[in-house]
Amino acid sequence: MNSMICKPTESSVYLPSIKELCIFLSDYAAGLLGCGATCIRIEKNITRISLFFGYDSEMTIMPSHIHLTIWNKEHTDSYSIIRRMHKTGISFDMNTKLSKLSWEIADGKIGFQEATLLAERIYHTSSVNPRVVLFLASCANASFCRLFGGDFISMGVVFIATLVGYYIKQIMLEDGADVRFVFFCSAFFSSVIGAGGHIFGWGTTPEIALGTSVLYLIPGIPYINSVSDMLDGHYICAFSRFMNAIVLTACLSTGLCGGLFLMGLGCF
């Protein structure tokens, strides 16, 4: 891969100092970590950019920090930074744009200063319209119900349960509530609505409606990322991502249990 990267010539490209590159790359890596990129992708992108500018990079990816050191080729000078990851939430769009940026730098299409400006713009990319996400997530969970064998009435119950639960999640997160408490509340309200099938005898598959009503909260991407990191040998990061996902799953399970007990379905 390295042989395929264009090398800059001093006359044509602004060569950043070790410190400048280290600041840029630590921010870049923190952005990638924050948007849910796997460790192998973060390492590859950082190595690609640093090699292009003629520097070596060494990096430790911690659960919520990046520890990056940039060396010159002779290993006589270095600069290290520990940077906290950006709290952007999972964003494949940002992951894609940052990965593209690394190739644009490595192929010599853009210079260092332009890349710094572009990266800043990418860190502040706006996300999908929350109302669209709300509707699509509700449709997705209703489809999920169908995949598990639910009938159309159960799909309707799940759609409403998801709509309400996800809306609560969105407004609580906007207000800056703790994410674990948000998961608890969303699961609680979704399960209360999902229990409607049981209480009122709607449809033939109320159990599937109840079970599916909270599944939109399962943190699937962190689970998948943790196994991917484990396969690549990043055990600390894998364990951290796994534990984060477990904590969120425990919170949603507690919310689900609370909803079931409230609706008198404690014994299922």
Place this chain on the structure above:
Amino acid sequence: MWIDILQDAFFAAIAAIGFSCISNPPRNSYCYCAFIAAVGHSIRYVLLNNEWLPIHIILSSTIAAFVIGLLAVYLAPHAKCPAETCLYPALLPMIPGIYAYRTVAALLLCLYHPEETLFGHYFYLLAYNGFTCIFIVLGMVIGATIPIFLFKNTSFQATR
């Protein structure tokens, strides 16, 4: 059978689009996610429900995830996005949510019934559903990740 397969593919595609939008993907990746999820989920459906040789859900999920991984690696350069962007949302409809729900339910019932016989029964349900859930997720992720590691050059140059 064909209608069931098409219905499974259709709902898997909708689930993939809906769950992927939570993770804020690039706009052009939605159709790839939907296509890959539809193919992967219908393959799992056929493996699980065929009359000749029905395969256990763990192995079926692993095989389907491997196909999803291959498709994601192949299509990522066309979508101009990292393979994970197409891969992960396509895997989400296969997450064994009902097994996870049954595990939590069995755990609650264990705590609710201290008598040995009933406790033993619900503990069996807890272990069965819990293990099945864990091994489905493991099989899925390992199956889907293998193509990314096998074809590293294609996977990591997709955005070039």
